[in-house]
Amino acid sequence: GAVVSQHPSRVICKSGTSVKIECRSLDFQATTMFWYRQFPKQSLMLMATSNEGSKATYEQGVEKDKFLINHASLTLSTLTVTSAHPEDSSFYICSARDGGTGNTIYFGEGSWLTVV
Amino acid sequence: GQQLNQSPQSMFIQEGEDVSMNCTSSSIFNTWLWYKQDPGEGPVLLIALYKAGELTSNGRLTAQFGITRKDSFLNISASIPSDVGIYFCAGCRSYNTDKLIFGTGTRLQVFP
Numbered sequence: 001g002a003v004v005s006q007h008p009s010r011v012i013c014k015s016g017t018s019v020k021i022e023c024r025s026l027d028f029q030a031t032t033m034f035w036y037r038q039f040p041k042q043s044l045m046l047m048a049t050s051n052e053g054s055k056a057t058y059e060q061g062v063e064k065d066k067f068l069i070n071h072a073s074l075t076l077s078t079l080t081v082t083s084a085h086p087e088d089s090s091f092y093i094c095s096a097r098d099g100g101t102g103n104t105i106y107f108g109e110g111s112w113l114t115v116v
Numbered sequence: 117g118q119q120l121n122q123s124p125q126s127m128f129i130q131e132g133e134d135v136s137m138n139c140t141s142s143s144i145f146n147t148w149l150w151y152k153q154d155p156g157e158g159p160v161l162l163i164a165l166y167k168a169g170e171l172t173s174n175g176r177l178t179a180q181f182g183i184t185r186k187d188s189f190l191n192i193s194a195s196i197p198s199d200v201g202i203y204f205c206a207g208c209r210s211y212n213t214d215k216l217i218f219g220t221g222t223r224l225q226v227f228p
Binding site: 004006034036041042043044045046049091093095103105107108109110112 | 119151156157158159160161204211212213215216217218219220221223
């Protein structure tokens, strides 16, 4: 079946540094990818929607200069957390819409970010 | 950001019992989805509902799309230990083009 893969699954970075998380659709072309953030014991909160080749659309309250999203190809989107702080520590999940088969949305396995 | 309200927030039940949880929204959605999330993993789709009034089953799971298009419920019959996890509803105005808005989640614990 269709698979969306995230890398890395876990990352620890120092406060003030930047970290990049990749989201790949392994066997389909993703017309749209979504990035969510999930704090412990909370729901998934949509951060931004990205379409291939265009700028991401950010949800209200999400800093676009801090959370850089690049969707350079139909199979890859990246989220870069710039100047990370401990409060950015969270579970980041991407999902991808398969434009070829009924626009089904598939979720990645998530990436744990810990900022120390 | 916008969230859908789910209830109950958590449930502690005995194996074999039936479970019911629901999801409500202040605005209309044209697609309702139910997901299960295990710790440290992404959500997995359980059931998708595309039409108001639709009742759909997937094994021991049954979900309904409310007539008003502002609510949905999920039932799990004869619960088993592997049903443990967090269940999320998600709404969407158009599944083909729009974003998913997630509910607050229902945490299910099943005791043998």
